[in-house]
Amino acid sequence: TVSEDLISASTTGTGIQITGTKYLQNPGVSLVTEGGDIDITVTNSPATTGNDPALWVLSGDNAGNVINAKGGDIRLSSSFGTTGSGGGGDQAIYITSTVLDFGLDLITQGTGSITISGDASNNPSDTTSGGQAPGVVMTGENRLQTESGDITITGIVGKDVARNYSIEAQGRLKVLSESGAITVNALAPEGGRNGENYGLNMY
Numbered sequence: 001t002v003s004e005d006l007i008s009a010s011t012t013g014t015g016i017q018i019t020g021t022k023y024l025q026n027p028g029v030s031l032v033t034e035g036g037d038i039d040i041t042v043t044n045s046p047a048t049t050g051n052d053p054a055l056w057v058l059s060g061d062n063a064g065n066v067i068n069a070k071g072g073d074i075r076l077s078s079s080f081g082t083t084g085s086g087g088g089g090d091q092a093i094y095i096t097s098t099v100l101d102f103g104l105d106l107i108t109q110g111t112g113s114i115t116i117s118g119d120a121s122n123n124p125s126d127t128t129s130g131g132q133a134p135g136v137v138m139t140g141e142n143r144l145q146t147e148s149g150d151i152t153i154t155g156i157v158g159k160d161v162a163r164n165y166s167i168e169a170q171g172r173l174k175v176l177s178e179s180g181a182i183t184v185n186a187l188a189p190e191g192g193r194n195g196e197n198y199g200l201n202m203y
Contacts, residue, residue, distance in 0.1 A: 002029055010036030015072055021045050023078070024053075027060035027098075035071040035112075042077070045092075047084035047124050049131075054078040054090070055118070057104050059097035059140055064105065071110040073149070079119040080158075086129030092118030092155070097140030100171055106144045113149035113180065118167075119156045121189035126160035133158025134165050135187070141172040150180040157198075159189035165201040173202070 001024045008015040015036020023042050025031075031038055045054035055078035059065050067074055078092045093116060097103045106114060118135040125131025135155025144151055153175075155167035166186035175182055186199035 001026065002031070005030045005032070008033040008036055010034060012036060014039065015069065023055045025057045025065055027058055027065065028063035030066040030068070032066065032068045033070060033072055036069065037072040038067055038069045038074045040076050043079055044081035045078065047080060047086065047090050049085045049087035049129070051088040052090045053094035054080060054092050056094045057096070059102045059104060061099045061102065064097070064102040066105045067107075068105070069108040069112050071108060071112045073113045073115070074106060074108055075115045077117045080123040082122045084124050086123070086125035087131040090120065090123050090125055090131055090133045090158070091137045092120040092134070093136045095138040095142055099140070101141055103140035103142035103171070106142070107146070108149060109147050111149050112146060114144055114146055114151045116152070117154045120158040121156045123158040124160070125158050127162050131161065132164055133161045134168055136167045138168070138173055139170045143174045143176070145174070145176040146180045147177070148179045149177070150183065151175055151177055152183045152185070154185040154187065156187045156189050159191055163198070165198050167200050169202040
């Protein structure tokens with residue numbers, strides 16, 4: 001859990017690197033470098049019958065979040081383990097806010113790129129447990145912005161859930177780049193349930 005600002009003076013290479021089986025960034029927190037890369041990686045995240053977002057950036061009233069690499073690359077990556085119990089809301093990457101008017105500013109400059117990858121394919125939720133296992137969910141007022149760097153968003157839904165989205169965006173999402181490519185990959189999992197897992201939903 002990150003509840004205080006993390007500031008790095010790094011101008012190249014790795015500026016901030018966080019790894020683990022869970023990640024929660026609380027409201028009003030900034031992660032900032034002076035050009036160094038920012039990497040947040042969650043692997044083998046556990047699942048229970050409750051709500052278990054693996055990588056969760058939570059904003060609140062008058063308390064948005066900032067991740068700014070100032071020219072470095074930003075990479076958010078998350079995946080579930082193969083064990084645990086299904087049920088609840090299990091987002092691989094959950095960027096959300098308790099109020100519509102606040103959210104995450106995920107920004108970099110120059111050639112810096114942004115990569116978001118949420119893989120819920122191994123989540124144990126299924127039609128029996130009734131759980132949800134989307135790859136990437138963004139709600140609230142979120143902004144992803146580069147200058148010439150690419151922006152790539154990839155979501156993979158849980159392989160045994162029904163009527164889930166690989167990527168879901170609700171609210172005021174802005175994905176902006178002056179000249180970089182913007183790519184959205186809403187993918188079905190290998191071996192998933194045919195016809196019951198959906199791709200991209202934006203509303």
